[in-house]
Amino acid sequence: EAGVTQSPTHLIKTRGQQVTLRCSPISGHTSVYWYQQALGLGLQFLLWYDEGEERNRGNFPPRFSGRQFPNYSSELNVNALELEDSALYLCASSLWVETQSTDTQYFGPGTRLTVL
Amino acid sequence: AQTVTQSQPEMSVQEAETVTLSCTYDTSESDYYLFWYKQPPSRQMILVIRQEAYKQQNATENRFSVNFQKAAKSFSLKISDSQLGDAAMYFCAFNTGTASKLTFGTGTRLQVTL
Numbered sequence: 001e002a003g004v005t006q007s008p009t010h011l012i013k014t015r016g017q018q019v020t021l022r023c024s025p026i027s028g029h030t031s032v033y034w035y036q037q038a039l040g041l042g043l044q045f046l047l048w049y050d051e052g053e054e055r056n057r058g059n060f061p062p063r064f065s066g067r068q069f070p071n072y073s074s075e076l077n078v079n080a081l082e083l084e085d086s087a088l089y090l091c092a093s094s095l096w097v098e099t100q101s102t103d104t105q106y107f108g109p110g111t112r113l114t115v116l
Numbered sequence: 117a118q119t120v121t122q123s124q125p126e127m128s129v130q131e132a133e134t135v136t137l138s139c140t141y142d143t144s145e146s147d148y149y150l151f152w153y154k155q156p157p158s159r160q161m162i163l164v165i166r167q168e169a170y171k172q173q174n175a176t177e178n179r180f181s182v183n184f185q186k187a188a189k190s191f192s193l194k195i196s197d198s199q200l201g202d203a204a205m206y207f208c209a210f211n212t213g214t215a216s217k218l219t220f221g222t223g224t225r226l227q228v229t230l
Contacts, residue, residue, distance in 0.1 A: 033217065043207065045217040056217055088159055092218075103211075104149070105218060107161035 002027065004093050004108035012114045013081050021076040021111045025093030031055075032074040033094070033105055034066060038087035046089075049074055078113075086115045118143045120208050122221035129198045130229050136183075137193045137224045139208030148212040150184065150191045155223070156204040164206070167191065195226075203228045 005024045013019050025032050034046040045058040049068035063079040072093075078085055089112075092105035120141045129135035141150070152164040167175045167184050174182050179199075183192045191210075195202055208221040 031216070035218070042222050043209075043218075043220040045219070048217055058217065090161060092161075094216075103216060104151070104163065104166055105211075106163060107153075109158070109160045112159075 004091055004106055006089075006091050006108040006111050008111060009109070010112045010114075012116065014116050015081055015083060017081050018077065018079045019081060019113060021078075021089050021091075021113070022073065023076070023091030023093075023108060024073045025091075026106055029093035029095050029106075030072055031094045031103065032068055032072065033092040034074070034076050035090045035092065036060075036087045037090060037110070038084070041087075043090070047076065081115045083115050086113060088112050118145075118210070118212075118219045120210060120219055120221035122208055122224050124224045125222070126225045126227070128227040128229060129195070129202075131198055131200060133198055134194060134196045135198055135226065137195075137206050137208075137226070139191045139193070139221055141189050141191060141208070141210055141219075141221075143189075143210065143212065145212040148210050150182075151209045151211075151218070152180070152182070152191075152193045153207045153209060153220075154202075154204045155207065156201075161207070165193065198228050200228050200230075202226060 007022045031050040036044045048056040066076040068074045088110045090110045091108045094103035094105045148169045150167045154162045165177045179196045181194045205223045209218045211218045
């Protein structure tokens with residue numbers, strides 16, 4: 001069974017540009033999560049999508065946005081890039097069921113974004 | 117606020133020995149899951165083990181086991197018969213059903229020596 005996949009692997013952008021990161025969840029998973037892992041800041045929750053809807057959002061500015069497609073894949077968009085956006089962006093997927101207490105998230109290999 | 121604290125930034129263990137990584141957490145929720153993830157130099161986050169808070173029995177996965185003390189809000193990871201491939205950053209995390217997002221600790225870097 002294929003795991004979570006992310007593209008691209010690496011990305012170099014300049015300040016002010018826009019970037020789109022992509023994630024494909026494990027087959028059968030309906031939830032996608034985005035996390036930012038920046039040096040010195042640890043892993044920070046960005047966004048959670050389930051069944052095409054944004055369910056929760058971390059403490060990030062509106063220039064971080066995303067969407068989930070009918071096939072449950074997801075995009076993370078970052079507008080007006082700043083130097084501090086340089087980080088590893090991790091996507092995770094799970095099968096989230098509202099009647100359960102929670103779920104287990106499985107991660108992709110990440111996209112390394114460098115902003116110059 | 118929900119927080120996870122890993123007080124050991126770095127640990128070292130000899131091959132074949134046992135090591136325990138510490139984790140404490142704070143939440144007002146009564147129903148939650150706890151996780152240990154491993155992040156090797158490849159940066160892929162790999163699930164090591166998980167524990168349901170409502171279960172008293174400690175979870176085990178081969179050489180990995182946890183010591184879950186709910187009242188103390190403690191969730192330590194024990195690695196037995198350590199192998200060179202265990203060298204990685206280990207993150208403790210938990211989530212609750214209400215928000216589902218994972219809250220991570222700052223990580224413990226584990227070195228395995230010959």
